[in-house]
Amino acid sequence: MSELVIKAHNVTKQFGDLKAINNISLNVEKGNIYGFLGPNGCGKSTAIRVLTGLLTPSTGQVEVLGLSIPKQADALRLKIGYMTQKFSLYEDLTVAENLLFMGQIYGISSAQLKNRCQEQMQTYGLDKLQKQIVGGMSGGQKQRLSLACATINKPELLFLDEPTSAVDPENRRNFWEKLFDLSELGTTILVTTHYMDEAERCHRLAIMESGVIRADGSPEELMRTMGVNIVEVKTTSLRSLKSKLIANKQVRSAAQLGVRLRVLVDEQVANPIEWLKSQFPELQQAELTLARPTLEDVFVSVTGASRT
Numbered sequence: 638m639s640e641l642v643i644k645a646h647n648v649t650k651q652f653g654d655l656k657a658i659n660n661i662s663l664n665v666e667k668g669n670i671y672g673f674l675g676p677n678g679c680g681k682s683t684a685i686r687v688l689t690g691l692l693t694p695s696t697g698q699v700e701v702l703g704l705s706i707p708k709q710a711d712a713l714r715l716k717i718g719y720m721t722q723k724f725s726l727y728e729d730l731t732v733a734e735n736l737l738f739m740g741q742i743y744g745i746s747s748a749q750l751k752n753r754c755q756e757q758m759q760t761y762g763l764d765k766l767q768k769q770i771v772g773g774m775s776g777g778q779k780q781r782l783s784l785a786c787a788t789i790n791k792p793e794l795l796f797l798d799e800p801t802s803a804v805d806p807e808n809r810r811n812f813w814e815k816l817f818d819l820s821e822l823g824t825t826i827l828v829t830t831h832y833m834d835e836a837e838r839c840h841r842l843a844i845m846e847s848g849v850i851r852a853d854g855s856p857e858e859l860m861r862t863m864g865v866n867i868v869e870v871k872t873t874s875l876r877s878l879k880s881k882l883i884a885n886k887q888v889r890s891a892a893q894l895g896v897r898l899r900v901l902v903d904e905q906v907a908n909p910i911e912w913l914k915s916q917f918p919e920l921q922q923a924e925l926t927l928a929r930p931t932l933e934d935v936f937v938s939v940t941g942a943s944r945t
């Protein structure tokens with residue numbers, strides 16, 4: 638197995654009675670982009686804060702870049718980058734000043750820092766904006782600057798907490814191109830998201846719900862092993878049909894997509910199309926086709942989203 642950059646074993650973080658993360662274990666390989674996928678409040682940010690040593694776990698063991706966390710958190714801080722959910726930029730400073738400031742925090746010498754800032758502005762398309770006050774910049778520009786700040790110290794490991802929630806799809810695509818560049822250079826990245834398309838870009842991901850990791854693997858593995866077949870049903874009266882379908886134990890979920898229902902049927906059912914027609918007579922004349930799985934199907938089949 639390749640080198641593990643993050644090893645977490647049976648980690649729980651409790652706030653009062655709430656287990657924000659509950660007995661989670663994960664291994665992240667060097668150079669991988671590892672995703673935490675899950676809805677608001679499922680514990681993604683708490684997991685990041687524990688892994689970076691900002692929060693002390695209630696129980697469990699954490700080792701990051703060979704350091705025992707939280708004991709060696711101070712040493713870890715110099716080796717990682719962390720882009721928080723709300724861009725932590727200084728809005729009344731310019732682009733160049735933000736980068737300089739971050740570089741100084743990381744202790745980069747002034748002889749090197751000027752060059753490093755220029756390099757980062759070039760890499761992230763900010764060179765024409767270096768004198769621009771951050772407060773007046775667009776969401777996409779702030780996001781690029783946040784990434785430039787988070788990587789000013791050439792971190793071995795980069796934590797990104799919902800980095801693209803404030804930007805449009807084009808900026809999101811460009812942002813991911815930068816992440817793949819970093820990954821190719823050997824940077825390990827842990828990224829949280831609630832977007833399926835973003836999760837699909839990760840080498841490996843953990844699907845989280847209510848503080849628990851419900852499934853983990855590469856997107857392909859997760860889709861291959863989710864234990865359901867997918868049938869798309871095109872017919873009328875989809876709302877009432879959906880209620881009937883999800884009352885059946887073999888149907889894991891039925892989600893409406895325009896004029897179709899996407900039905901996840903337990904893989905124990907040998908011929909799902911024939912089975913659906915036999916169980917639900919109103920489907921005799923309907924159009925039923927087998928469909929390829931998506932990550933969203935995996936998500937609904939492993940979480941409580943399947944019964945809504």
Ligand SMILES: Nc1ncnc2c1ncn2[C@@H]1O[C@H](COP(=O)(O)OP(=O)(O)OP(=O)(O)O)[C@@H](O)[C@H]1O
Pocket residue numbers: 652655657675676677678679680681682683684799
């Ligand atoms: N410092 C804290 N004190 C008490 N409860 C907390 C604290 N931090 C987080 N929580 C709770 O823990 C749970 C998980 O929160 P967390 O922020 O980790 O989720 P998340 O998946 O990152 O969600 P979001 O995307 O909304 O940030 C939530 O119920 C939250 O209210």
